Amino acid sequence: MVTIRDIAKKAGVSAMTVSRVINQSGNIKESTRKKVEKVIQEMNYIPNSAARSLTSKETKILGLLITDITNPLFTHVARGAEDKAREMGYRLLLSNTDGDLHKEADYLKFFLSTPVDGILFEACNDRSKENLNLLIEHDIPFVLLDRSVPGIHTDQVILDNRKGTFELMEHLIKQGHKKIALLQGPADISTARSRHEAYMKAMEKHALDINPHLMLAGDFTQNGGFQAVLRLLSLPDDEFPTAIFAANIFLAIGAIKCLRNQGYHIPDDVAVVCFDDVDPFTDLDPFLTVAAQPAYQFGYIGAQLLIERIENKAPQKPREVILAPEIIIRKSSLAPVRNVN
Amino acid sequence: MVTIRDIAKKAGVSAMTVSRVINQSGNIKESTRKKVEKVIQEMNYIPNSAARSLTSKETKILGLLITDITNPLFTHVARGAEDKAREMGYRLLLSNTDGDLHKEADYLKFFLSTPVDGILFEACNDRSKENLNLLIEHDIPFVLLDRSVPGIHTDQVILDNRKGTFELMEHLIKQGHKKIALLQGPADISTARSRHEAYMKAMEKHALDINPHLMLAGDFTQNGGFQAVLRLLSLPDDEFPTAIFAANIFLAIGAIKCLRNQGYHIPDDVAVVCFDDVDPFTDLDPFLTVAAQPAYQFGYIGAQLLIERIENKAPQKPREVILAPEIIIRKSSLAPVRNVN
DNA sequence: CCAAAAAATGTTATCAGTAACATTATTCAG
DNA sequence: CTGAATAATGTTACTGATAACATTTTTTGG
The missing domain is CATH 1.10.260.40 (lambda repressor-like DNA-binding domains)
Structure with missing residues (x-):
């Protein structure tokens, strides 16, 4: 050497x-x-960068902690983060937590011992707080992406989930839907909570009955959506919804698979809308009406905030960037409403 | 501290x-x-890992150099690589080259100065050889993924492109297609060459006329596919193909968009098959007949080979792992052949 | 042409670990 | 109970780059 x-x-x-x-x-x-x-x-x-880091205390490496790079939302987050990092002379370490708090903790410890100047962090859920406290103790800057964590006050880039939900709901309501089911995400994830709340607000604003039977807990997975619809199917006919608002795309897809399984047509029998979009590059016939998230921006802006923080170019006060979702209306919600009681 | x-x-x-x-x-x-x-x-x-690395000369970090994490193929490669790396106590640095040789070179230099024990490398094209020579000079282990590079002899994980092509072609031919267009990839990328060759072989084997007008250079992009079909459309009717074999999914999608634009129906007017699959999690109605690549395996096995190499647990001789594609027959190639002259 | 300022370069110590060798403590056979 | 073998722990030097300070060289104004 x-x-x-x-x-x-x-x-x-x-x-x-x-x-x-x-x-x-x-x-x-x-x-x-x-x-x-x-x-x-x-x-x-x-x-030799090891020698350099030893004196400079910096490595020009950022950690990216997400649930799963395989989720199209996060592949674009990663790409955005990587692009910005590169622009600023940093590189990106990739980690998938699969939404598992233990994996998350493991990775964070890994990161602490590893040369990482800061971390872009999509929290598993509210209990990620403990893991984050470790970062705070060790004085490692981080930025929350997509999900905020109660009790943690740092820079974050999140979505206006209320707005997205509201617009999707009003779209459905404008079409004449009154019985709208909610496929929720886990209650300990901030985005799921916001979407839930906004669902309620939208229903109230339009003076629609809120039927607890139509609000189903899910887990942001296809299977969660599938199971939830099975429960819907056991409802008496006059309670069965004419539309479904799914808190994310996996729930929506699971729901649609279940509905089609049972011979239901979408949107004719049931309309479906959800958060998150499909992969725009390989899906030839996008079908779902969605609130698309500016995933690339999440990563890009997140990296920027983080690097500013690392380089002490950020104001003391935590910054919160709220991005707007884009509503994309497609076939899955476009049909005259049947079965209006 | x-x-x-x-x-x-x-x-x-x-x-x-x-x-x-x-x-x-x-x-x-x-x-x-x-x-x-x-x-x-x-x-x-x-x-402090910087201090550790200084004496140990190792960092437990792998570099992953791919064209674009946003390409579903590579998101799964990345995931596979990350999983294996994690298992073995390594982490993964992510980089997107966008198929640009200069970016590739930049990143490699970055990696050289950066703590990276080895590199998982999807080459831009044959000219990546020079960049790779830099790695060889600096004695940094690397593994080629997906694309091999003439003149570079290392561990690699590649696909049996000939087999995939052959099976897709025979599928088309069995359906009665005789005029099959080829949307090629760049001639300086090994996978594109293999697919091209296998296309020729398949045509020859079945004694079908090879019409040079039906063999169109592309660049693995949607626009490439779109432009290629425009050229096909200018052919006289009796030369127009009844089927298209696209060397990757982006070409296929561009082709389909162009065809639909012009009022053609798929598969009724033209059948389309290609390499690479859609995102299985968000595409509700997969339509394309494809040779799907075991992307996760690429990454997983690649990481394994690389780590073995790093830790001197690999045989001297370069290893070549050849994975089999999976043919998935879908609507885009299922229709009686029209217009058979 | 000289002194002071500025520019250019060098020396030494340090960063946080660890390898290599050194020393001290303990164990155990005879 | 002793000395050799082994276990346990310590010292020193080194990894490769750089900060802080020191020294030498050059420039510049009077």
Whole structure:
């Protein structure tokens, strides 16, 4: 391995001079700079970052902690984060928690021992607070993405979930739907809570009956959606909903699969809307009406906030960026309402 | 920051003893181990990995260089790689090259200066060779994923592209298609070449005319597919294909969009098959007949090969893992063949 | 042409661990 | 109970780069 001293010796200068050339710090005579640079080139020298980090206390690496890179929402978050990180001279470490608090904790410990200057964090749920406290103790900057965590006050980039829910709901209501089912996400995830609340508000605002039988707990998975619809199917006919609002796309897809299984047509028998969009690049016939999240922006802005924080260019006070969802109306919610009692 | 010497002082031992406790090396009396561990716990001590790396020359970080995490194929590659890396105590640095050789070169230099023990590498194209030579010079292990690079002999995980192509082609031919167009990928990417060759072989084997007008250069993008079909549309009727074999899904989707634009129906007017599958989790109505790649395996196995190589547990000789594609027949290729001259 | 200022370069110590060797404590056979 | 073997722990030096301070060289104004 070529070290800075090898370069120094060969160039006939001190290690410090080489260091100055590399970091463009201090004053260096043009001729020595050239000489040193030539030797660096010749010897194919690349500074050892471990040694650098040891003194500088920084690694130019960010950690990205998400539930699952395989979820299209997060692949775009990752891409946005990576792009911004790259722009600013940082790199990105990827981690999937699968929504598992223990994995999350493991990863955080990993990150603590690992060279990471800061962390982009999509929390598993409210109980991630304890894990985050570890970061706070160790004074590692982090930014929350998508989900906020009660009791944790930092920079965060979140979605206006209320707005998205409200607009989806009003879209359904405008179509004449009155019996709208809610497929909820886990109550300990902030986004799920916001969507739940906004669902209630929308129903109240339009003076629609809120039927507890139509509000089903789910877990943001296809299976959760499937099971929830099974429960809906056991309701008496006059309670059965004409529309479903699913708190995320997996719930919606599970729901649709179950409905189709049972011979229901969408949107003719039941309309379905949800949060999160499909992959726009490989889905030829997008079908779902959705509140699409600006996933790329989540990552991009998140990385920016984080790096500003790391480099002490951020104001003391935590910043909260709230992004607007985009409502995309598609076939799954476009049909005359049947079965209006 | 708590250092090993802080622990040592508080525990009344030397730094070396603490080091031994942490690394479970050498002989330590049970009582001192307990004592030291207690202090470590109390002080919330986490070893500084920069200092560690400085002597150990390893960082337990792998680089993952892919064209675009946003491509569903690679999100699953990334997930597979991350899972395996995690299992083996490594982490993953993510990078998107967008198929740009310069970005690729930049990233590699980045990686060289960065703590990375090895690299999972999806090459941009054959000219990535130069970039890879840099890695070889610096003696950094890497594994090629998906695309091989002529002149580079290392561990690689690739797909049996010939088999996939052949099976898709025979499927079309069995349906009675004789005029099958080929939407190629770039000729300087190994996978595109293999698919091209296998297309020719399949045509020859079944004694079908190979019409150069039906073989269109593309670039693995939707627009490439779109443009290619525009050229097909300018052919005389008796040359127009009854089926299209697209070398990847983006070409296929671009092609379908163009065809639908022009009022063609798929598969009734033209059948379409391609490599790569849609996102199975959010696409409600998968439509395309495809040769699906075991993307997760790419990453998982690739990471394994790489780590074995890093830890000198691999045989000297480069290993080549060839994975089999899975043919999934769907609507896009299922219709009686019209227009058979 | 000289002294003071500025520029250029060098020396030493340090970052947080750990390898290599050194020392002290303990065990155990005879 | 002794000395050799082994276990337990400590010291010192080193990893590669850089901060802080020191020294030498060059520039510049009077």
